[in-house]
Amino acid sequence: MSQHHDEHHSPIKTPKQLILAVIFAFLVPIFAIALLVRNVGTNPRDGAGADAMSEQAVAERIHPIGQVQIKLEGGPAKTGEQVFKNTCSACHAAGMMGAPKFGDAAAWGPRLGQGFEALLHSALKGKGNMSPQGGGDNSDYEVARAVVYMANAGGAKFEEPKAPAAAASAAN
Ligand code: HEC
Numbered sequence: 613m614s615q616h617h618d619e620h621h622s623p624i625k626t627p628k629q630l631i632l633a634v635i636f637a638f639l640v641p642i643f644a645i646a647l648l649v650r651n652v653g654t655n656p657r658d659g660a661g662a663d664a665m666s667e668q669a670v671a672e673r674i675h676p677i678g679q680v681q682i683k684l685e686g687g688p689a690k691t692g693e694q695v696f697k698n699t700c701s702a703c704h705a706a707g708m709m710g711a712p713k714f715g716d717a718a719a720w721g722p723r724l725g726q727g728f729e730a731l732l733h734s735a736l737k738g739k740g741n742m743s744p745q746g747g748g749d750n751s752d753y754e755v756a757r758a759v760v761y762m763a764n765a766g767g768a769k770f771e772e773p774k775a776p777a778a779a780a781s782a783a784n
Pocket of ligand 1: 695696699700701702703704708710711712723730731739741745746747748750755758759762
């Protein structure tokens with residue numbers, strides 16, 4: 613009874629074929645990796661994710677921060693509501709840091725007793741946790757309008773402040 617090991621079929625029949633197969637199994641991936649590495653290495657690194665940024669690219673990115681913004685006198689003044697939205701609402705909309713909340717008559721009541729001038733003075737110069745002008749970039753006149761807007765929402769009946777002479781024609 614003789615048994616033959618020929619059920620075992622493989623394309624590799626000779627030692628030479630085996631060596632070739634092994635060499636190919638190594639060479640193909642290495643070749644592919646080498647190609648990839650070469651591409652990465654030679655492409656200029658100016659894509660969005662490039663870690664090295666040219667001096668010009670850096671300058672362009674920080675440029676707007678360094679820009680000087682000149683406020684034009686006599687431009688249309690912002691309304692009290694606009695100023696409230698762009699500056700005051702940060703604290704007064706929700707009553708942050710002890711700020712009297714917008715529309716909350718109970719919070720505004722005792723403050724309104726001081727009169728408009730005192731409230732305006734607080735808004736312009738700052739008070740407690742509020743920085744001067746509420747930290748915003750509005751003219752005194754615009755802040756005054758915002759004070760009226762907020763105070764009136766809190767129960768006051770202040771009149772719209774008079775526009776300063778220079779801006780009178782522009783501010784409807
Ligand atoms: C950083 C938060 C903050 C911003 C922004 C802010 N306020 Fe205030 N405001 C406060 C706080 C806090 C108080 C209460 C201050 C206190 O009584 O100590 C206050 C109080 C006031 C008062 C009452 C002052 C008084 O004498 O009782 C007025 C009026 C006022 N703010 C107007 C404004 C206007 C107008 C703006 C926008 C131009 C503004 N605030 C933006 C935090 C802020």
